[in-house]
Amino acid sequence: MTVAWLGIGANLGDARQTLKDAVVCLAQQHTLTVVAKSSLYRTAPIDAGGDDYYNCVVKVETSLDGHALLALCQRVEHHFGRERPFRNAPRTLDIDILLYGNVSIDETDLVVPHPRMTGRAFALVPLVEIDPELVIPGLGPASAFLAAVADQRIEKVKPLCQCMGAAPAPDTPPAGNCR
Numbered sequence: 001m002t003v004a005w006l007g008i009g010a011n012l013g014d015a016r017q018t019l020k021d022a023v024v025c026l027a028q029q030h031t032l033t034v035v036a037k038s039s040l041y042r043t044a045p046i047d048a049g050g051d052d053y054y055n056c057v058v059k060v061e062t063s064l065d066g067h068a069l070l071a072l073c074q075r076v077e078h079h080f081g082r083e084r085p086f087r088n089a090p091r092t093l094d095i096d097i098l099l100y101g102n103v104s105i106d107e108t109d110l111v112v113p114h115p116r117m118t119g120r121a122f123a124l125v126p127l128v129e130i131d132p133e134l135v136i137p138g139l140g141p142a143s144a145f146l147a148a149v150a151d152q153r154i155e156k157v158k159p160l161c162q163c164m165g166a167a168p169a170p171d172t173p174p175a176g177n178c179r
Helices: 015-027 066-079 123-131
Strands: 002-011 032-037 041-043 055-064 093-102 155-156
Touching: 002 015, 002 123, 015 032, 015 055, 015 066, 041 123, 055 123, 066 093, 093 123, 123 155
Parallel strands: none
Antiparallel strands: 002 055, 002 093, 032 055, 041 055, 041 155
């Protein structure tokens, strides 16, 4: 099994719900296991227009090689209505392979580590949240790149449902729609 890190983002439709659904969809694949998920973040678009993005990172273990993992990510994107009308177009779902094991891949259709991840707060902050000691192959600690993206707006999103926190007192009804 290989450990891979996937960056997930969206800014069209109900982007927040799409990210949650995409993580569930990935977790249902028999060729990978989601072992960790970052918080959800809201970020300003970079090198693009449109609404703010919602982003997260998932750490997975997979039996797939890099190209097969890319194909799976693209199938999931397509399932959620992803279109590619032009570079950096707004999207219903984007899944990028940020890291794939400790290897570097530099091919026409797949470059890993992701070539722009060290300049993107929406990739680095969730990565470091999950693993503060994470090392990007050939580049060094992911945390070393955080200062360079400190001017990019990124806000942790509070969960809609707070019922997973401290246990309520006996006979206290669940909050909101949680049942």
